[in-house]
Amino acid sequence: MKLSEQWLRSWVNPDWDSNTLAEALSLAGLEVDALESVAPEFSGVVVGQVVAVEKHPDAEKLNVTKVDVDQDELLQIVCGAPNVVVGMKVPCAVVGAKLPGDFKIKKAKLRGVESFGMLCSGDELGLEQDYDGLKVLAEDAPIGEDIRRYLNLDDMMIDVDLTPNRADCLSVEGLARELAVVSGAEFKQPYADYQVKSVGVCNQQVMVDNHQACPKYLGCIVEGYDANASTPDWMIERLERSGLRPISLTVDITNYVMLELGQPMHAFDADKLQGKIQVRLSKQGESIVTLDGKQLTLKDNTLVIADDSGAIALAGIMGGLATSVTDSTQRLFFECAHFSPLAIVGKARQYGLHTDSSHRFERGVDPLLPERALARALDLLGQIAGGKVSEWVKVMDVSAMPQASVIELRRARLHQLLGAVIEDQFITDILTRLGCDVSLTQSGWQVVAPSYRFDMQIEVDLIEEIARVYGYNNLSSSQVNMPLSLKPLPESEQDTQMLRQAMVQRGYHEVITYSFVEETALQKLSPEIPYVLLQNPISEDMKAMRTSLFPGLLQSISYNQKRQQSRVRLFETGLIFSRENTEIQQTPVIGGAICGDVAPFGWSENSRSVDFFDLKGDVENLLAMSHLHGQVRFVTTQSPEFHPGQCAAIMLGDQHVGIMGQLHPQWQKSFGLNGSVFMFQIFMDSLLTMQVPVVSGISKFPEVQRDLALLVERSVSAQALTDAIYQVDSDLLKNVQVFDIYQGQGVAETHKSVALSLKIQHHDRTLQDEEVDALIQKIIEKTHQAVGAQLR
Secondary structure: OEEEHHHHHOOOOOOOOHHHHHHHHHHOOOEEEEEEEOOOOOEEEEEEEEEEEEEOOOOOOOEEEEEEOOOOOOEEEEEOOOOOOOOOEEEEEEEEEEEOOOEEOOOEEEOOEEEOEEEOOOHHHOOOOOOOOOOOOOOOOOOOOEHHHHOOOOOEEEEEEOOOOOHHHOOHHHHHHHHHHHHOOOOOOOOOOOOOOEOOOOOOOEEEOOOOOOOEEEEEEEEOOOOOOOOOHHHHHHHHOOOOOOOOHHHHHHHHHHHHHOOOOEEEEHHHOOOOEEEEEOOOOOEEEEOOOOEEEOOOOOEEEEEOOEEEEEOOOEEEOOOOOOOOOOEEEEEEEEOOHHHHOOHHHHOOOOOHHHHHHHHOOOOOHHHHHHHHHHHHHHHHHOOEEOOOEEEEOHHHOOOOOEEEEEHHHHHHHHOOOOOHHHHHHHHHHOOOEEEEOOOEEEEEOOOOOOOOOOHHHHHHHHHHHHOHHHOOOOOOOOOOOOOOOOOOEOOHHHHHHHHHHOOOEEOOOOOEEOHHHHHHHOOOOOOOEOOOOOOHHHOEEOOOOHHHHHHHHHHHHOOOOOOEEEEEEEEEEEEEOOEEEEEEEEEEEEEOEOOOOOOOOOOOEOOHHHHHHHHHHHHHHOOOHHHEEEEEOOOOOEEEEEEEEEEEOOEEEEEEEEEOHHHOOOOOOOOOEEEEEEEHHHHHEOOOOOOOOOOOOOOEEEEEEEEEEOOOOHHHHHHHHHOOOOOOEEEEEEEEEEOOOOOOOOEEEEEEEEEEOOOOOOOOHHHHHHHHHHHHHHHHHHHOOEEO
């Protein structure tokens, strides 16, 4: 919420400077993000009127002007602005003036003609300006008036960052109420209440189909107003200092009332309405073109304002273009309604919109405010453009209106939670200043919160409010003593932190990415997994829950590559989500991705790009931490996100615990990646459950090493060959190691030679050659049966 300090002080004016005021709001829980002057420092600039303009004798683009600044003589000023004309009033910097950037105005000669000052544009004064040339002032601007005083430039813009529960402060009135509470200054409405003087019956009928979503709807017809009337400067000034650009008188008035009171409004061109206005849910596939020109196809869960032609506005969000107010509009229909937050929340994001109106209605607007807001808007329109106002049409369902609950505040509970004893009268005074209806009880207070405080629902809400207004700094501090008994982690469980440290030690950087990803990313990488769509996504590219960590990791790699980081090694731990029937499954996983060179650039390392086996080494390191390395197999598989032939499933026995491989080249461009990317993902439960080592004695007897070279078809993996060897029923075989794979001369083109080293040992005695030979023969026979291997 951004607003002018002068506007705020017109409601409540404590005897504080700007910084003290901002600090008080922040300490009250309304954090002030910025406090900025509306204009930079400058002096010596006054309102001047151009009374004569002549061409410069020696410069085609310059003019020699005579300017009245309410001094004894007219000032001769040479000016190059294209829009200078006789009679206009402009800012004039006289000799001795100091402009932003420490630019001093002196008497000068321009192409031989003396100049005694400078006519200024908005840019030269540090002010916003939408056009080239001098800043044009109003015709009634007083000549000679200091420009800072005339334009109210000695003002500050206050930017307050509000939490979602404080929707009541999304207005000047709301912030003024809070400032009055914390400062003790008088809170007063700066204008008189408008008494509606209606002329004639409103001939616009209104029907509300959904009273739970719209319990109150007000409207009236305005005609006979000056359609050419422009927005006054004071209103433009306040709108601009609140971050809104002026558009037209009608729109500016509705925006002004929204900023001042917090009630969004809308105005329709009454002559464009067809039949009865209906407040209803949209029909599936119904379309509307919004004021910003977007054509939307509506879902059946959206509250709309409609007439006989269809939807003409998204209720509480944005109006439609078909019934918008234009320069030719002669009759207005003003709408002011109360919409339930549950009916509006998430609907704007559903269509890729976010408006000031939806921002307020989603958080909650005072249900008693529409009458005041409509009266204020009609008052402003009448003062500026005149017109006749019809009787109001009002549709309200009292049973659907929010009802304030009675809250019991216990004295003992208050003192217990705050750790301080506060006088009863002071507490009563705080609650009264907050707008509550307070009555004393034997145990404390009975409180009814004001209609604009949706966040006051239970006892602790009131206690929090008392602490906030009383001042957190005024509460006594005390140390909390709570004995903790930390249970050691069982030996059979692994700590997640150890896994993360292991990844960091291998050169990885940890990232944390959103659990929400683009739906198309899931359709590309894991189309076989049923994914979960969000009902109210933050944005269109964050509408699905991730089914793997890969979308976030790939996005992070792309982000780094676009910033000249060619070597990237990232990992993440987190949850992935999938749908099983009607339930959502959450699974903790760890994943990583690498690309670029295998080692950082340096004189001692040869440049080489990472490959599948570099990633495999990192994965094996993780598995070894849980003592699972010897039990895990890497089995060739295929998956849509991986390159065919460079993808392996990670198997723990018969259980699939992860997957790794090279990203399929077809996805590199769509994810904005350069070069090959290798990535993995493992279920955390398989890593956190450790295999506890079992102590066994070391054999005193020598081990026997035998090397075998087996011929197998090229399609047979070394893993399949070693798996077949381990299936031999023997307690003598201790280890099998592949040390060479050969393809070439002497070996058929369809085959390859796999050389293995076998370590054989008995625990209690020295082995005999006959025992070893018998075991080797079993191995040869078993591998032949399993994979068709033959001894080379």
